[in-house]
Ligand SMILES: Nc1ncnc2c1ncn2[C@@H]1O[C@H](COP(=O)(O)OP(=O)(O)O)[C@@H](O)[C@H]1O
């Protein structure tokens with residue numbers, strides 16, 4: 001029980017909530033790295049997944065690439081990039097992007113592939129060109145699956161962005177790394193609680209996005225399918 | 227007018243889906259492609275909107291080779307209805323119907339107004355406009371499919387087994403509505419089905435396909451039933467083609483007899499004397515307004531005391547009637563076969579009895595038209 005009291009006091013300490021190493025500043029850093037990595041990953045993975053899904057070309061290459069990226073140890077990527085680019089933001093974002101691309105890419109590809117051939121046939125039969133089939137049918141129908149891929153990626157990224165602390169660019173990972181160095185269990189725990197809370201908030205954010213971006217006609221379908 | 231000139235489709239695996247098809251689809255009429263599964267109906271249909279490119283021959287619309295048009299542009303000018311509708315699950319009913327107008331660059335408000343018009347035309351409630359496809363029954367989805375195909379008012383409508391996934395009752399309703407729509411719109415419709423009854427009901431002309439993608443016969447339904455080109459067509463049509471063919475002959479040429487029709491106040495012995503004079507064993511009893519009440523046999527009339535009016539007797543049910551003005555010989559024959567008296571009761575539009583037709587009369591009429 002003592003640990004809970006310690007934890008409460010750690011959070012209650014006013015010093016904890018201000019300054020460059022206060023919780024708000026660390027939180028902003030953490031969210032910034034995570035969001036940056038997610039936006040970059042999506043900018044790469046969604047168009048690529050749409051393209052391979054739509055054309056059916058490169059499906060195997062995509063899946064292989066994704067599986068390869070999944071097998072990469074994040075810390076390994078981090079230090080590898082540090083060797084080339086030095087300490088700083090770049091290695092962190094690279095490592096996180098490598099983590100986030102596979103789920104987004106695979107889900108986008110599968111989402112588009114999964115559009116019923118009957119619907120694609122109807123779209124072409126009405127006179128839609130490739131681009132119109134993609135934008136007016138495949139993308140909207142694949143959106144639920146794409147969002148699920150992004151959510152998976154986002155939760156992993158938020159949990160893994162703690163590595164930023166290893167290369168000296170802050171984030172909530174600082175509490176864990178510093179806590180470890182100082183044998184301060186309360187601090188490590190406080191940092192972990194914050195990361196978990198952020199991951200939960202991320203999940204909620206994607207629930208909101210789903211309501212916003214997925215057509216009601218699809219929501220019922222995917223709700224029953226999942 | 228759509229013309230197939232030696233059109234064929236050979237797949238690389240050696241399958242001949244369509245073999246050297248020569249056929250002319252008339253403008254403003256419904257042409258049905260019918261045949262067993264795999265006989266090349268869908269392939270032939272899809273050649274028209276270039277969803278399938280023929281490996282040989284030419285297809286023309288109003289004389290122009292369709293290969294000279296951009297496929298997407300061509301398809302926007304041809305309505306396309308497929309089995310199970312193929313509606314977009316993420317769009318409301320209204321926006322599904324507005325698809326082609328939006329592709330053509332109409333403003334959204336105008337496209338939606340047009341879509342609402344079409345909903346009414348195909349018999350959908352305005353309340354369904356904001357629904358999504360998965361909330362509709364199969365029959366309603368098919369109506370949306372038809373409305374979607376008609377939205378940009380294309381002169382040609384291609385329909386590939388549009389009604390085969392709905393239950394028989396709904397199918398009949400949808401067929402009736404298509405006939406009604408066609409009377410109003412006069413589109414050039416090409417309709418694919420494997421159901422010969424559907425073909426006969428809907429088609430002005432019927433093309434029967436045989437396995438291997440060969441056209442076995444191309445004729446008006448009445449001719450098809452009267453003179454199947456060969457044993458394949460004959461067996462495909464079915465054994466009762468003779469009776470079915472009667473639906474193409476109107477009942478109005480029959481001459482119904484009035485002599486054995488009596489109102490319910492007539493005395494039994496008077497009715498019996500007249501009927502026996504005509505050699506008829508049955509008498510039809512009607513109300514003062516000439517609404518049918520039922521049959522009674524002359525043998526029964528001999529057994530009742532003098533002076534009893536026909537209305538007081540136990541009458542046999544008159545079964546179902548046929549409308550002399552609008553029904554066919556097939557309906558008249560059916561009414562006669564199902565009547566306890568073996569005679570059909572002919573009525574006018576208001577259901578008043580015009581007269582009675584015996585099976586002998588029907589036999590003569592059928593003989594004379596089918597000769
Ligand atoms: N892509 C394809 N490759 C090979 N054979 C095909 C292909 N598409 C259709 N076929 C074959 O062509 C024939 C005609 O098919 P189809 O026109 O769909 O027949 P129907 O509509 O009369 O049932 C069938 O034997 C079918 O298996």
Ligand SMILES: [Mg+2]
Nearest residue numbers: 267268269418
């Ligand atoms: Mg077919």
